[in-house]
Amino acid sequence: MKLIRLAEIDASMIGLVGGKAAGLGEMIRAGERVPDGFCVTVEAYASGQVPQEELARAYERLGGGKVAVRSSATAEDLPHASFAGQQDTYLGVEGQDALAEAVRRCWDSLHTERAVAYRANVGIEDAAMAVVVQRMVDPERAGVLFTANPITGRRTQMVVDAAEGLGTAIVDGTVAPDHYEFDDDAPQTGWLEELRAAGLRLREHFGSPQDVEWALDRDGVLWLLQSRPVTTLFPAPPATADTRLYLEFGHIQGMLRPMTPMGVSLLRTGAGLWFEAAGAKVDRRDPLPRMVAIGGRLYFDLTDFLRSKVMRDRLGTSLEVYGPRVQGAVRRMLDDPRFAPRPGLPFDVRAVVKGVARIAPRAVAGVIAALAWPDAARGRAYRGVRRIRRLTVPPGPDASAAERLRWVAEDSHRPIMTLDMQGIVWPLTAGIVAGTVPAALLDGVASEEELDTVLGGMPYNVTTEMDLALWRLAVSAREHRELFAGTPAPELAARYRDGDLPDIGLAQFLERYGLRAAAEIDVGMPRWAEDPAPLFATIANYLRVGDPEQAPDRRFERAADRAERTLAALARRATRGRPVRGRVAVFLMRRSRELTGLRELGKFAWLIPLRAAREQLLLAGAELFERPDDIMFLDLAEARQAARGADLREVIAARRAAYERELRRPGVPGALLSDGTDVEALAPAVPAGDGVLTGMAGAAGRATGRARVIHDPAGAYIEPGEILVAPTTDPGWTPLFLTTAGLVTETGSPVAHGPTVAREYGIPAVICVRDATREIRTGQLITIDGAAGTVRIEEE
Known part of the structure; x- marks a missing residue:
């Protein structure tokens, strides 16, 4: 079938007619007013020959005259990629020869440099081109309707841009259009009301916010020319009965990429075990009810705190850790009537008092002991890590998928989710306290820059030790510089797995640090032990260091030396001006240098059961699915259902596609309302x-x-x-x-x-x-x- 009328098309035919034609066909079927026309299908494109006779007959049936000729690629107007402006459109085409030429040009536009680059950017390898031909509307005015605000993300607000004449002037950016914004439920007048009503219908029909092109002809009749998904919106939070405010907290720990569903599930599971260890009663099915996954990112529902008369005024200061942008966004919401203050607290006071009574004595004793005897405290922390390794015992090689999943869900995190994480928490906390309190004690005496300098070259940091160990690998690789600096990292990784590389000590490095990776808190992420390619890329970078004084170990030594000299200078200055407070500050700064490096140890210890859980999940996934890592796109409960025979392949495919789309997202809102509004915007x-x-x-x-x-x-x-x-x-x-x-x-x-x-x-x-x-x-x-x-x- 090389030609087909638009009225005969539906969404299931996208592979034959492309995204634009499929959308137009759906609009016609939904009863919307769309200019009559037809589609030259991908079968004609595949033959490479314009079907001249069929095209001429269809053009005549359309009545001849001026037509619009528009690309409709199979990878166009998709939920995750609009391809807006990437392929060509020709307006006012008249005559059979001109029509045939316009079809050829639309075909050619599939292979322009910009279209090829766009497809590569959104992860689409190939596409085919269909072409839409429609009666040309002679518009008095035309424009674009968004059924959600494309700037703020608000799903309950429509945005219209309109200009006299053809709407292409708006799309091309050659005119300053008339701009309108109105709420979904706010009736308008005249053609704006027609647009509002059409927007509501189209959003309901397609099930997502729409980007609609429209034209108002000389008789005042509204025509809809296109409707496609708005692809730039951040995913909306779950539907709620009232307006909620969510804060993204992954970026505090340097985590903006989406987490896999299994990563979120295991995070919840571990948190539930810790709360139980702390004596709290939690719902095993949802131990973190205020944590919401949106677009694969973790958000905290701040609403009840924002509405609390007691707590709302303290939020601004407490959110300094989020940075000025998010802090400012939350402060603006304090004046929003939707978050008007209410009496009461956002938590059960009795439960909090009970928890504090259980934890506080141990915390105070643990912090004091760490400050008094830092060497012993570090020893306890390191022994805790070894204990976690020893107690993390996964099922044997003959275990079934169901047995492996039971262990992941019920046992994998028990060794670490103790109240004090096997002795790691209190020394770590003492180091953080020792590093932050001196700023208040030395206000007006020491600058922020001096206090920062004191924290330089900090010993006992497992991440710093890891980086310097990686530098030593690069030093070992110098005698093979051409190999390690000139070979692509993936090729080096493959050769390492095959045992075909000089020994530079990587095996010993991976034995200790192979459980790490970028975005390592997500169990769905491959560890360096699985794919050491990032390490080889870093080694190649290190081999470019030519100046011995810029060697990382020398830089770290200089930072430590500056810290000690600055601390000594501050000690003299502080004790002269403030004898008591100064001595306390100096004591804490010295203890900080002995303990603050441990702040990375808690997370490092957590990676031990996380890596073991990943290994078991992949073994279970290999038994249950075609691809072992398919299991990462289920949560733990769903994976256990799959082990009992449930067919979740469609769920996995949809979530994997959504995850891969989110990987390409350039920005993540720090503060988000339940209607999709990016508060910072x-x-x-x-x-x-x-x-x-x-x-x-x-x-x-x-x-x-x-x-x-x-x-x-x-x-x-x-x-x-x-x-x-x-x-x-x-x-x-x-x-x-x-x-x-x-x-x-x-x-x-x-x-x-x-x-x-x-x-x-x-x-x-x-x-x-x-x-x-x-x-x-x-x-x-x-x-x-x-x-x-x-x-x-x-x-x-």
Whole structure:
């Protein structure tokens, strides 16, 4: 079938007629007013010959005259990729020869450089082209209707742009259109009301927010020319009876990529076990009811705290850890009538008092003991890690999938989810307290930059030790520089697995650190032991270091030396000006250097059962599914259903596709309303600075260098002395820190892994710089000030 009328098309025919034609056919079937027309199907495109006779007859049946000829690729107008403007449209085409030529040009537009690049960016390998031919509407005005606000994400607000004449002027950006915004339930007048009603119908019919092209002809008749999904919206939160406010908390720990469903499920499971260990009563099915997965990211439902008369005024200060953007967004919501204060507290006071009474004595005793005897405290923490390793005993090789899943769900996290995590928590907490209290004691005596410097070169940090161990591998690889620097990382990983590489000590490194990875808190992520390619890419980066003084171990030593000299200077100054408070501050700063490095140990210990759980899940997945990692797109309860025979292949396929789409998302809202509104987008526009981007202080110091914008650490290339610009960072990124001159991130927190490790290496860091990876380009010369929280793009 080479030609087919639009009225005969439905959504199931997308492979034959493409996305645009399928949408038009659905609109006609739904009773909407759509210009008459037909589709030249992909069968004609596959033959490579325009069906001249059939095309001429269809054109005559349409009445001849002017027509619109529009591309309708099979990869167009999809839920996750609109392809807006990527293929060609020709308006006002008249005559059979001109029509045939326009069809050929639409075919050719499938292979333009921009269309090929777009498909590659959204993960579509191939496509075919159909072509839509419709009667041309002579519009008095035309434009675009969005049934959800494309800027703020609000699902209950429509946006209309309109201009006189053809709507292409709006799409092309050549006119300033009339702009209208109105709520779904706010009746309009005239053609705007017709559009509002049509938008409600189309959104209901297609089941998602729609981007609708329309035209109003000279007789005042409204025609709908296209309806496709709005592809840029962040996924909406679960439907609720009232307006809720959610805070994304993954970015605090450098985690912006989506988590797999199994990753979220295992996180909930582990949390439930810890709450039980703390004496709390939890619902095993949902031990974290305020934690909501949206778009694969973890959000906290802050609504009840925001509405509490007692707690709402304290939220602003408590959210400093989120950075100024999210903090400001929450503060704006305090004035929103939907979050008007109510009496009461957002939790059960008796349960909290009971929990505090159970935990507080142990916590106080543990922190005091750690501050008094730091060496012994570190010893206890390290013994706790060894105990967790010893107690994590998965099923044997003959276990069934059901037995492996039972162990993951019920036993895998029991060794670590004790009240004090086997003795790790109290020394870790003592180090954090010792590192933060001196700022208050030395207010007016010590600068923030000096206090930051004292935290540099911190010993006993397992992540720092890992990065320096990786540097030593690079030193061992120097005699094979050409091999390790000149061979692609995936090829080196394959050769390592085949035993075809010189021994540089990688096996010993992986024995200790192979459980780590980027986004490592997600059990769905491969560990370095499974795929060491990122390590080989980092080794190649390290081999580019030519100046011995820029060697990571030397930089770390210099940071430690600066810290000790600064601490000594502060001790003299503080004890002169404030004898008592000064001595307490100095004591805490010294204890901080002995204990604060342990802050990474808790997470490292958690990775032990997490890795064991991953191994068991993959073994179960290999038994149950075609691809072992299919199991990562189920939660634990669903996986156990699959072990009992449930067919969940369609669920897995849909979730895998959604996950892969979310991996490509460039930004994640830090604060989100239940109607989909990105709260930060409601903030007034900040006047553009003179080449200066403002963020938040992450690690003190200043550096000037060429920017290197990186979105994923796997296989990343960075020259020594360049400044790393990234959406966020977690421990999987930190090997890149050893050769970079500084760090800039779009999100984060001063206590997150990235800034913490940056301080320890003595490199400046600026965090929470909005759109940094878009505002800064690789190769630009930039200057960052980690104390002021600024990034200057230098003129050259």
